[in-house]
Amino acid sequence: MGVDRKWLFTLFSAALLSLMVLLMSSFSAFSSPKAFPSLVQHGSRYPPAFAYFISGGHQDKDRILRLLLAVYHPRNRYLLHLGRDARDEERQALVAATRGVPAIRAFGNVDVVGKADYVTYLGSSNVAITLRAAAIMLKLDSGWNWFITLSALDYPLITQDDLSHVFSSVRRDLNFIDHTGDLGWKETDRFQPIVVDPGLYLARKSQIFHATEKRATPNAFKLFTGSPWVILSRPFLEFCIFGWDNLPRTLLMYFTNVKLSQEGYFHSVICNAPEFKNTTVNGDLRYIVWDNPPKMEPLFLNASLYDQMVESGAAFARQFHLNNPVLDMIDEKILHRGSHRATPGMWCTGRRSWWVDPCSQWGDVNIVKPGPQAKKLEGSVANLLDGWNSQTNQCQ
Template identity: 65%
Template sequence: MTADKKWLFTLFFAAFISLVIFISSSICGLSSNTFTSSNKPYSAVHRGRGYPPAFAYYISGTRGDVERVFRLLLAVYHPRNRYLLHIGTDGSDEERRKLSALVKSVPAIRAFENVDVVGKPDANTYMGSSNIAAVLRAAAIFLKVDSDWDWFVTLSAMDYPLLTQDDLSHAFSSISRDANFIDHTSDLGWKEDQRILPIVVDPGLYLARRTQIFRATEKRKMPDAFRVFTGSPWVILSRSFLEYCIFAWDNLPRTLLMYVNNVVLAQEVYFHTVICNSPEFKNTTINADLRYMVWDNPPKMEPLFLNKSNYDEMVQSGAAFARQFGKNDAVLDMVDSKILKRSGNRPAPGAWCTARRSWFVDPCSQWGDVNVLRPGNQVKKFEESLKNIVDDSILESNQCK
């Protein structure tokens, strides 16, 4: 082995060890501001079979995203769900304290204690593997803090919902709770040469400051021990599949974690490849990410920013979420007003909100039975879209092709 190759091997091995340590510390570093309150809920939260589904939302942002993360939290808030908010290492401790203060200003959140802010942040190097490490850490935290939820949803500060949580939970009540929404394909095309074969090292795994990924001059061969899949980085995953990824009762998730450690966009490869190479879970895939996005042609790294001109098509798309939005774009106000019925620093109201509706009273400052849903008009389009997507998956004997 030449000196250069020895150096590369040492560097890659060190990066992988850093990745393992990064995820193993997953239960540490939640905000010291634990959301306790003497205002205990008047309604008990019941989860599991026979009750509406519950979601675990991981909402991530970077420096300057505090208000956007908080607004997104309010847009998707429901007492039955769990939430983990994360401002990456490029944000300041002051921003994290501000986010914690905003969260604690909401009466329902103080009462139900179902929102946490990550106090010890992770790097969010979009191009490298530290991103998937942060997502796995979030999943591990959810499983430790409160594992009584059905689906794990990844959102960023540039996302926004297109329906209420009553709508989403009502629609998901009709499908198997083992379903995993992962947009995936094994037809790698140009991605094979530009994203899979190149060898990179993500310094976000071992450096305090965010820097660009390192690229090796050589490329590696495609593996023959497993088949690589790729697709959308935005996923909605079942609790059972995430338990498999975290606890890994066979070695596949760990093996693939080592492999994607040196992949350019690990979040577009990891879950897709794990699930499609797992005999236990490969037939639980629904080939969709339930997102509305508009792309350049040919597509770039991120979709185009959405605005008011996209509103009608966005609403008619039958998607659950859309991205990406500029900060406080007017189209978000349209979604709040017309779909979510939300205003100011208040949660989107649902059947659980019982306070009198007025411009100066938060309807969710009081609540009744949080296990009751009241879906709105937007749910019809989403239910139709969801049914078509699920039916198409059932027709396929094996989604992972």
């Protein structure tokens, strides 16, 4: 009997020890990232990389963090901007939250703007923060190919592996920018009125105000308008920032006093620059639903539009209410992303389970594996490129 008890005690001890080792191993996999990050390679032989500028305001910290994790990939660069209407505590909390993600901590490819700016939606301060973001991105990282603007109200409809795969076959000097030279009612409503954006010079948030006089439509250059949401190439942004031609600065001076200048500045610069006007692909790859007749802002999206979003072939959609259930549907069915985790891709090598983040460990970050949504995005991009090749809707 004593021998049996001794044998049972030994067996129980061995089982308990094995369980403890297993739990410690799982905890280690969850909490400890790979000691050295995989080397990120750039160049024509590797998938393209993207510079994301994600902006928001007061109480948008959680939205921005969720969006960041949804579009995160170690090859990309990210700049997050919480406007000056957000409290410093929000900004610090956002920094702390990003540093809590193992991959972000290891690759160091996410930055938060510390000295934020006021942003007046109808004014030119929006263009100012975008140009500032582009300048920061150009200084911080020499490897990215395209600059993508997102707001806290946006969300992706594809994984970053999908996006990199599709854009691998796109010329890297092309710019995806929805535009038209047919100003219509905007000529008298947007371009001829003179507005002033106090966000550029006041230390408090304020609304734009109108001058009593109007001005004539310019004839030294042609005006263009379109979607404010753009995917711009690195060469074009270098032209805008470094400005070896005076055109970007001249137009910046003009658009300082234009209402909703983010809907015309880049469009007018690129279409008036001979070296870039033939690089415009007329589309923004966004899924947006407008009221009829259209109002200032698009409709908020919900689960009833999920199937249309999925089939749209768009890369991003907007706009969404905070934590709308349709975002959970996108996470689960398209991104396969767990709560508070980055969207997994080919780079993630950790075991997938409810307690282990597969992206807490990684392998070669220069390999991508597209999913089902890539085919839909590929179709949209192909259609846009057909239009670009025909040159029927470029800067017209």
